[in-house]
Amino acid sequence: MQKINLQNLLEKFRNGQIEPEELVLLEIWYLQWQPSPLKVEHEDLEIVKEEVWQSLSKLDSRPEKQRRWIGIAAAIIFLAGFLSLFYFAYHAKQSVKAEQALVKMKNHDFRPGGNRAFLILSNGKSIQLTDTKSGKIADQNGMVVSKTAKGQLVYDHSTNNSYRNEGSKLTYNTVSTPRGGEYQLILSDGTKVWLNAASSITYPVSFYGEERSVVVNGEAYFEVAHNQRKPFKVLTGNQEITVLGTHFNVKGYSDDAGITTTLVSGSVKIRNLTSSQSDLLHPGEQATVFKDKGAISIAAVNSDVAVSWKNGYFLFDGQGIESIMKMLSRWYDLDVDTHLYKRHDKFGGTFSRSSNLLEILKNLEQIGQVHFKIENKKIIVSD
Known part of the structure; x- marks a missing residue:
């Protein structure tokens, strides 16, 4: 199967030059949620939205059957594409922020007990x-x-x-x-x-x-x-x-x-x-x-x-982040500030007590909506 050139299809879509079969490819890509790396800002989402409506407004000159087909496809693409672009843009930013915070933490020595x-x-x-x-x-x-x-x-x-x-x-x-x-x-x-x-x-x-x-x-x-x-x-x-x-x-x-x-x-x-x-x-x-x-x-x-601590590991089974951070702070000898974390998410997972602290924090970020950053020898927790 030929690889889809997403950027090219989007450009043709914006310029009103996209063909019906290309619209189908674009629709399939979005509905399958292929997580290709996108550099999409919030302003671009508004451009996409405007271009979709402009394209729909030019369909009057085409045959009725083709107008109906393209209109339905465009509507689907707009709904799926708009949400998909927003999803990937938002989570890409959050992922970058998380990685930057963890990179900063790598400069500190949080050895296990x-x-x-x-x-x-x-x-x-x-x-x-x-x-x-x-x-x-x-x-x-x-x-x-x-x-x-x-x-x-x-x-x-x-x-x-x-x-x-x-x-x-x-x-x-x-x-x-x-x-x-x-x-x-x-x-x-x-x-x-x-x-x-x-x-x-x-x-x-x-x-x-x-x-x-x-x-x-x-x-x-x-x-x-x-x-x-x-x-x-x-x-x-x-x-x-x-x-x-x-x-x-x-x-x-x-x-x-x-x-x-x-x-x-x-x-x-x-x-x-x-x-x-x-x-x-x-x-x-x-x-x-x-x-x-x-x-x-x-x-x-x-x-x-x-008794998991006695056997050499952390076993989280539905604990809140405050309870988990208390355990980590005692074992890795660090201070924790959770006052910025307002959610009530529960976390699960098993980690060796000899694990690197950054590995545990990164896994927690992947499990739930929580983020960590470091100031001096204190971990700041936020959502």
Whole structure:
């Protein structure tokens, strides 16, 4: 099939020299929406519109049948062509603007987060775990604190039972991650904890007494070691979680409206410390305790979304842009301004947490009507 010379056909159409069969070709091109690159400004659209009507007005001198055929074809071309030209012109401009904004961002270094955290011992000493070599870090109450070759923080109770000396005084350590950091630790009872960016966990070096209690700020995923005699409790803001042995995610950043707990397996008891209301959570359910309310809201969810960060990726499943940008800002250590974004679009997609930030932003722009630009180390979001 011969390639259509669009510019030539348009020129002949404007000059009133186009033949009926050429009108058909032009009509077919438009109705098939062939996205050839066009340099069409808004003023050109008005010219096309005017030329169509001028051409229609000159049809009186032609045979009636030909006038009717050309008139119908021209009307179709006008409607389809006018909208098509406007569509391509508008989106070409938007695409150029988006590309220009992303080019500017390439000059900035937005690296993904990594295994970064600080260990604050009970005596106040702070240890930067990122630069600490693997091996023994400290001795505390006979407990050996060490860093594994995989970068985990481990409390070794192989030679010291963490449940003995029940009358001993509890001493607490804290692990804290900055924006752009995450860390995994294994507590003295064998419980595994994954700590997300901009989060912290405070816990006893050894668990004495009738329960195991820790305090979390931010987000953490737990695989709790089962112990029927000693329930495991997680305190986050005005929420308390009680478990015996289970896998769950808890998220309660200071800028979140509420604290969410998502259960993967087992069962947990959620208690709102403001109202003392409590409820049981089952696998595949998510509880939300709002900071300014006494109620507990429970809903069935896809737990993969809540724990995706722990597995090394972002899973967006109907989230708004503000929620997504909060996650990205914590992981890529940047500030975000969304006040110019007035839409309520929902986004979906899966991205590796090791992805380049620009790749994620470009994909979001292709998914929905959203645009990004950079000022200093801040991402400005607009529609």
